[in-house]
Structure formats: C-alpha cells, structure tokens
Amino acid sequence: MELLGKSKTFFLTIITILALSAFAIANTCTEAYFNTQAHAIFDQESNLRLDSIFYSQSPAGWKGKKYFYNESLIEKVMVDFKQNPTHRAYWFFYRDTNETVINQKDFYEYIDSTYKKQDTLFHHLKEYYRTKYTCTLIIKITTDYYSHKYTLDEETDLSELIFKQDTIIETNHSNYNTDSSSVEKTFYVADINDDNKCYGYDEQQNLLHTFTYSPTENGFSLKQDDGENYIEIFVINEHKNTSSLRKTVKPAKIAPKARYFDLLGRYKFTK
Numbered sequence: 001m002e003l004l005g006k007s008k009t010f011f012l013t014i015i016t017i018l019a020l021s022a023f024a025i026a027n028t029c030t031e032a033y034f035n036t037q038a039h040a041i042f043d044q045e046s047n048l049r050l051d052s053i054f055y056s057q058s059p060a061g062w063k064g065k066k067y068f069y070n071e072s073l074i075e076k077v078m079v080d081f082k083q084n085p086t087h088r089a090y091w092f093f094y095r096d097t098n099e100t101v102i103n104q105k106d107f108y109e110y111i112d113s114t115y116k117k118q119d120t121l122f123h124h125l126k127e128y129y130r131t132k133y134t135c136t137l138i139i140k141i142t143t144d145y146y147s148h149k150y151t152l153d154e155e156t157d158l159s160e161l162i163f164k165q166d167t168i169i170e171t172n173h174s175n176y177n178t179d180s181s182s183v184e185k186t187f188y189v190a191d192i193n194d195d196n197k198c199y200g201y202d203e204q205q206n207l208l209h210t211f212t213y214s215p216t217e218n219g220f221s222l223k224q225d226d227g228e229n230y231i232e233i234f235v236i237n238e239h240k241n242t243s244s245l246r247k248t249v250k251p252a253k254i255a256p257k258a259r260y261f262d263l264l265g266r267y268k269f270t271k
Helices: 002-021 028-038
Strands: 048-055 062-070 073-081 088-094 108-117 120-129 132-141 145-152 155-164 167-174 182-191 194-202 207-216 219-226 229-237
Touching: 028 145, 028 155, 028 167, 028 182, 028 194, 028 207, 028 219, 028 229, 073 108
Parallel strands: 088 108
Antiparallel strands: 048 062, 048 229, 062 073, 073 088, 108 120, 120 132, 132 145, 145 155, 155 167, 167 182, 182 194, 194 207, 207 219, 219 229
16 A cells, blocks of 8 residues: 555656646756756767856865866866865776776776767766776767666666656666665756746655756856755857757757766766
C-alpha cells in the first residue's frame, strides 16, 4: 500500500507539472537552462559556449570560473577562490588519447574521446587527478536529451535530462543497475506568466531553485537563486551577429544529485 501511495503521488506530480508547462510552449528560461548543461560546454556543434560562472557562496570556496575553448571544444577551466585570490585551480582537457599528455601534478586532467552515432554526440572522458587515473565519464547529447554517466571502481551513477516543451525532467540514478540503486527526480518548469523565469521542484513539489534568464549583448545570463545565495552563469553565442537565444538553438526533432558536473557546470566530485 505504501508503494502504491508513492506511485500515485508521483503520477499526480507529473500531471501537475506537465499541465503547468503546457501554458507556455516557448519559455526562454527553461530552454536556456537545458542549453547550459547540454549544449554550452560539450556540444561542439552548438553556437553556444559557457563563458563564466560567478558564485555568491560556494561550498568549495569558489568565487568564479572561466571556460576556454579551442575550435569549439572545451580546453581548460580556470577556478578562482574567494579566500585566496592569488590561488587558482585548473581542469585541462586533451583530445590526444596517449596518456603521456597527463602531466599536471596539482590539477584535474581529462582525456576526451569525441564521436557521433546518428543524432547522438558522445564524449568519453577519462579523469586524472595529480596524474593518477580516478574515474570515467560518458556524456551523451541530442537536441532534447543529455546524460552523463560516472564510473569509479565498481560504482556507477547516471544523471539524465529530458527536455520536452517547457519542462525538463532530471533523473539521477545512484549505484546504477545494482540491487542498491536509488532514483531522484527534479522537475524544471516554466513560469506561466513570465517567459524569462523558471523553477526547479523536487518530487514532493517543494521549490528548490528559481531561475532568471537575461539576454546580453552577445548571448545570455542565467541566474539561480537559492534563498540568500545565488549563482550566475554567462553564455556567449559564437555567431556574434545573432544575440537571440532562439536563433542559435537547433529545433528539437521529436533530447548532480550529480557528483561531478551538475546542471550549471559546477564540479561536485571530491576525493
């Protein structure tokens, strides 16, 4: 009976969220939110590039991040810290599959093998910390779907995003495909009165995040408010003659909590 009650509650939650999203078929905020994860970092076929992130407060002590690209592929992430402005951390990305490229004794490094099958773009990343292999990441991207699967030793976690109309459904699988697996869902829905606002809810319909989309001269910003704290990300459009988000995104063909790159590009894995 308890399981039946939970299933009924979850079903009603889905119906409520999809009903709310039906009022606004082209919400800019939810589209921007999906693109910051699916298309602005690892999708070299997109015109959008995650440029920087600023934090009012970060558990890791970060002040901000800056992203660097080479021929539309992520090459480096630089991190500044609030308490120690002179200290910086880096994440480096290489396309050479030869492990001799791994040489940074104090930072994260990634060997990134990129390929495409039909309409799905794949990134297969091997992570190294202080030159030692730590884990594997597999990223999948389509127009309305994004996933990243993290494998460390015998443990695998999978995070998936599905973008449909104005609703994003995030599903996080811990201990994926094991007897001890667990699933959490988060729903991102449009504000029915404001095209530039959207919200994140858990399965009990508790408000987790409020997002505000703002166009900029060469792209857009997306601000995440969590009570007294906020995170603001800036995305640029490589087609400088077009600043509209609508003109940079391919139409859909109908494409953590993550422990590594979450929805705003924040690195959450710790040793």
